[in-house]
Amino acid sequence: MSQFLSNCTADAMASAAKRLIAGDLVVFPTETVYGLGADACNAKAVARIYSVKGRPNDHPLIAHIASMDRMGDWASEVPEYAIALARNFWPGPMTLVLKRSELAGDFVTGGQDTVGVRVPDHAVALALLEAFERAGGKGVAAPSANRFGHVSPTTAAAVVEELAGYLSKDDLVLDGGRCNVGVESTIIDCTSDSPKVLRPGAISISMIETCTELKVMSENDGFKIRVSGSLEKHYSPKAKVLIDESPKPGQGYIALANFETPKGVIRLASPTSDEEFAYMLYSALREADIMGISEIVVIQPVGKGIAVAIRDRLKRAANSS
Ligand code: TXA
Numbered sequence: 112m113s114q115f116l117s118n119c120t121a122d123a124m125a126s127a128a129k130r131l132i133a134g135d136l137v138v139f140p141t142e143t144v145y146g147l148g149a150d151a152c153n154a155k156a157v158a159r160i161y162s163v164k165g166r167p168n169d170h171p172l173i174a175h176i177a178s179m180d181r182m183g184d185w186a187s188e189v190p191e192y193a194i195a196l197a198r199n200f201w202p203g204p205m206t207l208v209l210k211r212s213e214l215a216g217d218f219v220t221g222g223q224d225t226v227g228v229r230v231p232d233h234a235v236a237l238a239l240l241e242a243f244e245r246a247g248g249k250g251v252a253a254p255s256a257n258r259f260g261h262v263s264p265t266t267a268a269a270v271v272e273e274l275a276g277y278l279s280k281d282d283l284v285l286d287g288g289r290c291n292v293g294v295e296s297t298i299i300d301c302t303s304d305s306p307k308v309l310r311p312g313a314i315s316i317s318m319i320e321t322c323t324e325l326k327v328m329s330e331n332d333g334f335k336i337r338v339s340g341s342l343e344k345h346y347s348p349k350a351k352v353l354i355d356e357s358p359k360p361g362q363g364y365i366a367l368a369n370f371e372t373p374k375g376v377i378r379l380a381s382p383t384s385d386e387e388f389a390y391m392l393y394s395a396l397r398e399a400d401i402m403g404i405s406e407i408v409v410i411q412p413v414g415k416g417i418a419v420a421i422r423d424r425l426k427r428a429a430n431s432s
């Protein structure tokens with residue numbers, strides 16, 4: 112069992128950074144979901160991420176850095192539009208996929224010639240990354256802190272529930288409260304003339320287009336991508352997820368607040384906006400599992416923006432094949 116820290120003082124961040132340098136794992140909060148972090152330059156430490164997650168090791172990890180000044184450490188080519196995106200949306204819920212530098216080993220990139228980089232927007236994450244860089248570190252590799260295929264954790268309690276049996280005594284879990292955004296970052300491939308969205312998130316296509324003045328491609332444009340979250344089944348609770356059905360007694364129910372709860376149905380969340388929907392979704396799915404509910408009906412939001420990311424995750428959570 113790992114250690115758990117809820118008082119994230121500067122001293123505590125310095126010792127958490129030391130753990131990373133020593134090759135231990137540190138789970139940390141971000142604005143999207145909790146990340147399972149290791150020194151991105153330490154092959155042995157990164158290998159432990161894969162075993163703790165139970166994730167196939169050809170799936171690439173995101174390198175988290177404290178500021179965009181560090182992009183050049185990890186990337187060998189950064190197009191103008193990627194710099195514009197970094198300036199506009201970092202720190203924030205956005206990952207840029209760039210041609211990798213020598214620093215980005217195969218053990219982080221899954222053997223691809225690109226690397227994912229992100230500056231998270233969370234005080235604890237930034238304090239940890241800054242302390243880590245002061246201690247000589249270059250970046251923290253971190254996937255979402257869940258077992259492979261499960262729902263990402265948005266609270267430290269959910270991390271413990273997922274990973275307590277897999278972390279060791281020298282690993283650390285930092286509690287930074289509930290993640291504000293609640294779904295994983297938008298992943299943007301910046302290796303060609305125009306940006307491609309590999310995974311939708313809070314940074315929407317129209318935000319990217321306004322920022323870059325370029326037409327953005329997404330999965331709907333028919334290209335095939337290699338993102339573990341793009342596997343058909345992912346982000347799944349134990350319960351079966353049913354989308355846009357009418358809920359029956361005994362089933363869990365997640366829908367915007369203006370949808371009423373039929374008699375006997377167990378209401379799990381009533382968000383009042385799409386942003387709140389994203390914020391509540393993963394904890395509501397987890398809550399259903401804790402309550403032993405076997406089926407959850409979700410009425411998905413119809414809008415653009417973050418609603419696109421919510422529908423993407425729900426489609427995969429619902430896929431029981
Ligand atoms: O919000 C987030 O992005 C969170 C927090 C912790 O930062 N992280 C996260 O990591 O969601 P993970 O590993 O669960 O999902 C990252 C996705 C994976 O599906 C991976 O395949 C993709 O990013 N990815 C990473 N590097 C890539 C690359 N070089 N090319 C294409 N996809 C990449």
Ligand code: MG
Binds near residue numbers: 254255263340
């Ligand atoms: Mg994940």
